[in-house]
Amino acid sequence: MILYDGRVNWQAFALTARLALFVSxxxxxIGLPLAYWITFSRWRWKFLLExxxxxxxxxxxxxxxxxxxVLFGNQTAFGRxxxxxxxxxxxFTFQGLVIGSVLxxxxxxxxxxxxxxAAVDVKLLAASATLGASGWRTFWRVIVPxxxxxxxxxxxxxxxxxxGEFGVVLMIGGNIPxxxxxxxxxxxxxxxxxxxxxxxxxxLVLLVFSFVVxxxxxxxxxxxxxxxxxx
Amino acid sequence: MTSVLQVSIRKTLAxxxxxxxSFSAPAGxxxxxxxxxxxxxxxxxxxxxxxxxxxxxxxxxxxxxxxxKRINTPVAQRHIGYVFQSLALFPHLSVEGNVGYGLDRxxxxxxxxxxSAILDAFHIEQLRHRRPDAISGGERQRVALARALVTDPxxxxxxxxxxxxxxxxxxxIMDDLRAWNDSHRIPILYVTHSREELFALGERVIALExxxxxxxxxxxxxxxxxxxxxxxxxxxxxxxxxxxxxxxHEQSGTMTCRVGASTDLEIPLGHGSVGDxxxxxxxxxxxxxxxxxxxxxxxxxxxxxxxxxxARRDYLVVARVDCGAEFEVHVTPGAEQSLKLKAGAxxxxxIKTHSCHLVR
Numbered sequence: 001m002i003l004y005d006g007r008v009n010w011q012a013f014a015l016t017a018r019l020a021l022f023v024s025x026x027x028x029x030i031g032l033p034l035a036y037w038i039t040f041s042r043w044r045w046k047f048l049l050e051x052x053x054x055x056x057x058x059x060x061x062x063x064x065x066x067x068x069x070v071l072f073g074n075q076t077a078f079g080r081x082x083x084x085x086x087x088x089x090x091x092f093t094f095q096g097l098v099i100g101s102v103l104x105x106x107x108x109x110x111x112x113x114x115x116x117x118a119a120v121d122v123k124l125l126a127a128s129a130t131l132g133a134s135g136w137r138t139f140w141r142v143i144v145p146x147x148x149x150x151x152x153x154x155x156x157x158x159x160x161x162x163x164g165e166f167g168v169v170l171m172i173g174g175n176i177p178x179x180x181x182x183x184x185x186x187x188x189x190x191x192x193x194x195x196x197x198x199x200x201x202x203x204l205v206l207l208v209f210s211f212v213v214x215x216x217x218x219x220x221x222x223x224x225x226x227x228x229x230x231x
Numbered sequence: 232m233t234s235v236l237q238v239s240i241r242k243t244l245a246x247x248x249x250x251x252x253s254f255s256a257p258a259g260x261x262x263x264x265x266x267x268x269x270x271x272x273x274x275x276x277x278x279x280x281x282x283x284x285x286x287x288x289x290x291x292x293x294x295x296x297x298x299x300k301r302i303n304t305p306v307a308q309r310h311i312g313y314v315f316q317s318l319a320l321f322p323h324l325s326v327e328g329n330v331g332y333g334l335d336r337x338x339x340x341x342x343x344x345x346x347s348a349i350l351d352a353f354h355i356e357q358l359r360h361r362r363p364d365a366i367s368g369g370e371r372q373r374v375a376l377a378r379a380l381v382t383d384p385x386x387x388x389x390x391x392x393x394x395x396x397x398x399x400x401x402x403x404i405m406d407d408l409r410a411w412n413d414s415h416r417i418p419i420l421y422v423t424h425s426r427e428e429l430f431a432l433g434e435r436v437i438a439l440e441x442x443x444x445x446x447x448x449x450x451x452x453x454x455x456x457x458x459x460x461x462x463x464x465x466x467x468x469x470x471x472x473x474x475x476x477x478x479x480h481e482q483s484g485t486m487t488c489r490v491g492a493s494t495d496l497e498i499p500l501g502h503g504s505v506g507d508x509x510x511x512x513x514x515x516x517x518x519x520x521x522x523x524x525x526x527x528x529x530x531x532x533x534x535x536x537x538x539x540x541x542a543r544r545d546y547l548v549v550a551r552v553d554c555g556a557e558f559e560v561h562v563t564p565g566a567e568q569s570l571k572l573k574a575g576a577x578x579x580x581x582i583k584t585h586s587c588h589l590v591r
Contacts (some may be wrong), residue, residue: 126281127319129306131333131382141332145323 008201011178012186013209019094019182020162023101027109027158028151030102035113036139054107061104065171068100072172092174100168105158112157116150117143156217163210236386236418240277240287240296250274250442258416262429262450265439271422272316274439275388278420279313280306291386291418312379312387316394318371320363326350326374327359333382349381353407369400373407380411387419393428401428438462468512468588469559476507485531485584491556497531498587512588515561519581520550522570532582538574541567548572554580
C-alpha cells in the first residue's frame with residue numbers, strides 16, 4: 001500500500017539508494033577501462049566513441065528510454081535472448097532500470113575519469129615503463145593512485161545523477177513499488193494525486209540527503225571543486 | 232659483462248629537423264652536449280624506446296632496435312635507466328616506494344637488501360619514508376639516480392640531471408655517481424650544458440648540433456681546439472668573429488683574415504682560400520693587453536685599440552676593447568690597477584696565432 005498521509009515513502013528511498021549504489025559500482029568497473037581507452041588510444045575514429053559516450057548529456061531521457069524499451073522488447077535479438085533466459089522482459093524490472101541508468105549516467109563517470117587520467121604527467125608513465133613496468137602495472141600503481149580525486153568525482157556524480165533521474169525511469173521502469181518506484185517518481189505521483197504534504201516531505205528529505213552526500217564527497221576530496229565535469 | 236652502446240639512427244621530427252647520428256659509447260661517462268634544439272633529448276628518447284627512429288639500429292650487447300630486421304624491443308624490456316630532466320619521481324610514493332618501483336619481480340628480502348644498499352650509496356637512507364615533495368632538490372636528484380640504478384640497467388641516460396643544483400650539492404652527487412660508475416662499468420650518456428660537469432665527469436664528449444654529431448673525443452681534445460661554433464661557445468670562447476680570408480701563407484702555416492672593417496688577424500692555416508667566409512674564436516683569457524706598443528714579441532697579432540668599458544666580475548676584470556672589432560679581454564684586478572686602465576685608454580691587444588681557432 002502506498003501511503004498518502006503525509007509521511008515519507010522510505011521504501012522509495014531505499015530503492016533509489018540501492019539503484020544509485022549499483023549504478024555507480026557498475027560505472028566504476030566499466031568506466032575505468034573505457035576512460036583509459038578514450039585517454040590513451042591512438043585510434044583515428046576514437047572521437048566517434050567519445051561522442052557516443054556523451055550522447056546522454058544532450059538527448060532527452062525519453063529518447064534513451066524509448067530506445068531501451070525497443071531493445072528490451074521481443075522485436076530485438078537481445079530482448080528475445082533475455083526473455084528466453086529469464087522468462088520475462090527487462091522492461092519494468094530493477095535490472096532494466098540499472099542498465100538504463102548506467103547508460104544515462106555514463107558520461108558523468110567516464111568524463112571525470114578520462115580527464116584525471118589525461119592529467120597524469122606522461123613523464124611518470126614513461127618513467128614507469130623504463131623501470132620495467134607493464135601497462136597493467138603502470139595503470140594500477142601510477143595512473144589510478146594519481147587519479148583518485150577524479151575517480152571520486154566520477155562516482156559521486158554518477159551516484160547523484162542516478163538519484164535525480166526521472167525520465168528514463170518513467171519510460172522503462174514504470175511505477176512498481178519496491179521495484180522501480182524511485183523517489184523522483186514517488187514525488188511526481190504525490191503531486192499528481194494532489195497530496196502536496198507527502199510531496200513536500202519527500203522532496204525535502206531528498207534535498208537534504210543529496211546535499212549531505214555531495215558535501216561529504218567534496219569535503220573528503222577538496223582538491224576537486226568542480227561539480228560540473230566539463231571544465 | 233660490459234657492453235658498448237652502438238647507435239646509428241635517423242629520425243625526422245619536423246620538416247626542418249632531422250636527427251641523424253651515428254656513434255658508439257663504451258662503459259664510462261660520455262657527455263652529450265649541444266645547444267637546445269640540437270636533438271639531445273630526442274636522441275635519449277629514441278635510445279630508451281619512447282620514440283621510434285625512422286630507420287637505423289640501436290644495440291647494447293643485444294639489438295634493441297633494427298629497422299631492417301624489424302626489431303623494436305618495448306621500453307619496459309630494454310633495461311635502460313633513464314633520469315628525466317623533470318626527474319619524474321612518483322609523487323604518491325615514498326622515497327623507498329620510488330626506489331623499489333622497478334624491483335617488483337624480486338623477493339621481498341632481496342628487494343629490501345637492494346633498496347638499502349642503493350639508499351646508502353647515495354646517502355639518502357634517512358629519507359626513506361618521505362615523499363618527493365618533502366625533500367630538497369638535490370635529494371630528489373639522488374632519489375631519481377638511485378631509482379634508475381637499483382635495477383642494474385645495462386645503460387644509463389641522464390638528461391641534464393644536475394642543472395638546477397648549486398655547486399656544492401652538484402659536486403657531491405657527481406662524486407657519488409663516479410664512485411658508482413667505478414664499480415658498475417656501464418655506458419652512461421650524460422646530457423649537459425655545464426663545462427664544470429663536463430670536465431669533472433666526462434671521459435668522452437659528443438657534441439650535437441642540429442641533429443648531427445659535430446665533434447667527439449676526450450673533453451680536452453674537443454674543447455681546447457674547437458672546430459665548431461657550438462663547441463666554441465660552450466668551451467668559453469668569449470670572442471667569436473665573422474671573418475674573410477685575405478691571404479693564405481702555405482709555407483708559414485698561417486692565413487690572414489679580416490675581422491670587421493680594417494682589423495687583420497693571423498690565424499693557423501685551415502681549410503679555406505682567399506675570399507672565404509670563416510669564423511674565428513679566441514678566449515678572452517688568451518689575449519694580452521699592453522699600454523704601450525709592444526716590440527720584439529713572437530706573437531703575430533698586435534692590434535691597437537681603445538678600452539670601451541671595464542667591469543669587475545668576481546676575481547676578474549672584463550675589459551671591452553675596440554680594435555675595429557670589439558674584443559672581450561680578461562685581466563686580473565692587479566693588472567687593471569698597475570696599468571691604470573680606464574675607459575677610453577689607448578691599448579694594444581697581443582694575440583698568438585695559435586690562440587685563434589678556426590670554427591665552422
